[in-house]
Amino acid sequence: MTSADRVAVLGTGLIGTSIAMAAERVGDAVRGFDTDAGALARATERSGLAPAATLEECVAGATVTVVSTPIPAVPEVVAEALRLAPDAIVTDVASVKSHVASEIRGVAGADDLARYVGGHPMGGSERSGPDHASASVVDGIVWALDEGAEPTALERVEAFVAKLGARPVRLDADRHDRLVAMVSHLPQVASTALMGLAAAEEAGEPELLLLAAGGFRDLTRLAASSPRLWSDILVANADAIGRAIALYVERLSRLREMVEAGDASEVERAFGEAKDARLSLAAKPQVKAGVAVLQVPVPDRPGVLAELTAAMSQAGVNIEDLQIVHSPEGGRGTVHLTVAADAAPDAERALRDRWFEPIRLA
C-alpha cells in the first residue's frame, strides 16, 4: 500500500505536475509526457520528473498511469495507456466522469477496461499550468473515484491517492457529475455570469466598479479561471450543468418575484434559510463541529499581520483560515481569523496581550 510506485503522468499542466510533485515527495519514481514540449520542460524543472519523449516511453514499466490532459483528449490517451502498459492501472483526473467513461468504453479494449478507474481530485484553483503546480494542491483534498470500477483496481488507486496525501471518496460517476455540477460547476458559472454582466454594464457606467466592495470581489474571483478548461468541463457535463443552472435560475426568479411583490417577510424567510445553511458550512472539514471566527480590527501598515500571526504562533494556535475583510484605501482593515473552537480562548488572550481587540463572531 505504501510501497513505491513507478508513476507515469500524461499531461503536465497544473494538476499533472502537482501530482508528480506529491508522488515524488513520498518516494515514487515519476516520468512525465506532454505534447506541449514547453509545458513538459517547465514541469521537469519544477518537479524533477523524468521527461519522456513519447507516450509509449512514459508508460513503459509504470505501475500507475495518471492521465491529466485536457478533457477532450482523455479517452484516447487512457485507451492508449491501457494498451501500451498491460500491467499498469490507469486513472484520470477529469472533472466530469460519466461522459468521459462512456467515451473510454467506446475506444478502449474490453479487456483493458478492468484496469481503468475514473478519478477526480477536487483541488485546483483559478490558476493553470505547471508554473503554479505544488504538491500542496493535493493535500487533504477529496479525491473522488468511480465506485463502479473493478474492485482490485479501485483499491490500488485508493491506496495511491491516500499515499499522496488526499482523501479518496467512492462515488457513482453519474452522481459525482450531478453533485459537482451543483457545488463546483454552478458556482463557476454564477461567478462568470456576474462578472460578465458587470463588465457589460460598466461600459455605460464607468463608475460601476468603484462601488464594488468585498462581496462583489468574493463572488467574481472564480471568473478569472481558465476559459478553455471550463468550456471543456461544462460541455462534457452539459446535462447536469443544464439542470443546475435551471434550478438556480428558478430560485433567482422566485426571489425576484418576492422582491417585486414587496413581500419582505418572504424574502426574509428565504434569506434566513440560506444564512442558517451557510453558518453550518465548515471552515474546514475536520473542524466542522468546532471552529471559531475572530474579527480583529487592524491598522493597514507593514508588520501588523506579522504581529497578529506571531501572537497565534507563540500561543501554539493553528490558523485554519485568515481573511482580510476590508481592504480600504488606507488607514485600517479587518482580519477574520478562523481557529479551532477549543483554541479560541488562547487565541483571544494572545491577541489582547498584544493590544488587538478581537471580537468572537462564531
Added chain:
Amino acid sequence: MTSADRVAVLGTGLIGTSIAMAAERVGDAVRGFDTDAGALARATERSGLAPAATLEECVAGATVTVVSTPIPAVPEVVAEALRLAPDAIVTDVASVKSHVASEIRGVAGADDLARYVGGHPMGGSERSGPDHASASVVDGIVWALDEGAEPTALERVEAFVAKLGARPVRLDADRHDRLVAMVSHLPQVASTALMGLAAAEEAGEPELLLLAAGGFRDLTRLAASSPRLWSDILVANADAIGRAIALYVERLSRLREMVEAGDASEVERAFGEAKDARLSLAAKPQVKAGVAVLQVPVPDRPGVLAELTAAMSQAGVNIEDLQIVHSPEGGRGTVHLTVAADAAPDAERALRDRWFEPIRLA
C-alpha cells in the same frame, strides 16, 4: 471643515456605532439613541458615545445628525430629526436612496428638506449589531452622497464624511440605486440563491457539501448576512433589483443554452471576456494600476503565517491583501499575497530568503 462637530447618531447598530467611533476618533462629541435599550447600552460601552433617553435629547444642539435605523424607519426619523434640531444637517445611511428620499419628501417639512442629504457608506460586512462595530468600518470606503441635495448641506456632509476617513462620492439617487443593485444587491441575491439551492439539494444528497471546495465557500460567504437588513434593502430597491436579477438570469440562461448546444468555443469566449474583466478589477482602489499577486505554498501549522508576514514586515512591504486559497484538512495550504507592484521584487526576495517559494501570478 475639520472643526469638531456635535454628532447625533440615531440607531446604534453596526454602522451607527461604527460612525460614532470614527467621529470620536477625530474629536467629535457623539450622542446616541436607539429604541432598543440593549443595543444602545452595548453601543455606549463599545464606543463611549453619550446615550440619550429620547430622540429629542439626542439631537438637541447637534450640528450633524446621522440616521442609521433600519430602512423602514428612516423617513420618519429623518423628518423628526429635521424638525427637532433646526440648525443641524441630517444624513442617513440607507443602502437605497431613491425610495427613501421620496418617502422623506412625503413626511418632512418642505423648509426642512434643504438640510437633508441622503448618504450611503459602502462598507459594512455580513455581520450586524454594535458588538461588531469598529471605526475601521468607514476607513477609506466610498460613501455615496445624493448629488441632488442642496449644495451647502451637501458640502457640509462631504466634509464630515471625509473627516471620518471615508471617501465621499456624489451620485444621483436613481443612478446610485441602479449601480448598487448590480454590484452589491445582486451579488447578495446570487450568493443567497446558491446557498439556498445547495441546502435544498443536500437534503437528498448528504455528501453534497463534502465536495464543496473553496470556490463554493467564496460564493456563499455573503449568504450569512442579516436576513432582515437585506429584505428591507431589496424591497426598497425592488425595481433596480428586479432589473439586475432579470439581466443575470438572461446571462445564465444564455450560458446554459451554449452548454447544452455543446458550443465549446462560444462558452470559452464568454468565459474569456469575464476573465479579462476580472483580472482588471483592482485588489484595492489606490493601487489599481500596480498590484502584484504572489502565490506562496505553505505548510499548515502554527507559525507559518507569522513567518511569512514577518518576512514582509522586515522588508518594509505592506500587505494589501492576503488570502488562504486552500484550506485542506491538513498538510499544506496556499497563500495569495497582494502587494504594490513596485514592492513585489522586495517581497519575493524576502520570501525566498526564508525558504518560501513564491510564484508571481500578476
